[in-house]
Amino acid sequence: MANQPFLTDIQTIRERARQHIENGAVTEGYRADRERVIDILNEALATEIVCVLRYKRHYYMADGLSANIAANEFLEHAQQEQQHADWLAERIVQLGGAPNFSPEGILTRSHSEYVEGDTLKEMIKEDLVAERIAIDSYREIVAYLGDQDPTSRRIMEDILAQEEEHADDMAGLLEGLQRQHQSNA
Numbered sequence: 384m385a386n387q388p389f390l391t392d393i394q395t396i397r398e399r400a401r402q403h404i405e406n407g408a409v410t411e412g413y414r415a416d417r418e419r420v421i422d423i424l425n426e427a428l429a430t431e432i433v434c435v436l437r438y439k440r441h442y443y444m445a446d447g448l449s450a451n452i453a454a455n456e457f458l459e460h461a462q463q464e465q466q467h468a469d470w471l472a473e474r475i476v477q478l479g480g481a482p483n484f485s486p487e488g489i490l491t492r493s494h495s496e497y498v499e500g501d502t503l504k505e506m507i508k509e510d511l512v513a514e515r516i517a518i519d520s521y522r523e524i525v526a527y528l529g530d531q532d533p534t535s536r537r538i539m540e541d542i543l544a545q546e547e548e549h550a551d552d553m554a555g556l557l558e559g560l561q562r563q564h565q566s567n568a
């Protein structure tokens with residue numbers, strides 16, 4: 384059996400690794416459009432920040448029957464969205480970019496919306512809608528990244544999986560509320 388190099392021979396990889404070491408994690412073999420990936424990750428970051436704010440608002444404003452269960456979910460989601468924002472910011476820096484935390488334009492950069500909602504039911508519904516927007520846009524980001532940037536793709540996949548759980552949680556809460564209204568009627 385000949386020594387089959389699986390991709391690039393190791394000597395070339397070793398030589399390349401010594402060039403542009405100031406680029407840190409971004410090596411010569413990085414195949415994605417780095418600037419574009421940073422922009423996309425910044426849009427996801429804005430989306431997460433908007434989600435943190437919306438869930439926090441809902442957590443503090445949840446009131447009425449079954450508000451306790453919903454409030455706990457809102458708080459847990461706010462914390463997880465914050466975690467997503469941190470993962471994204473960390474990755475953006477690894478790619479040599481700068482995470483955009485500027486409040487200016489955050490809603491424009493964000494994919495999901497910030498809707499306060501007057502009633503518990505409206506809050507849950509808006510959160511569900513926001514999650515569904517995030518799910519669709521993150522799925523597209525995962526597909527775009529493909530095998531060009533597996534680390535960013537994995538981060539987006541992990542976040543996507545949690546957004547799907549969030550959507551499922553909100554759908555469950557909404558259903559519970561509707562059942563409750565029916566039995567009270």
Ligand SMILES: [Fe+2]
Pocket residue numbers: 431434463464467542546
């Ligand atoms: Fe998130």
Ligand SMILES: [Fe+2]
Pocket residue numbers: 434460464514517545546549550
């Ligand atoms: Fe979420």
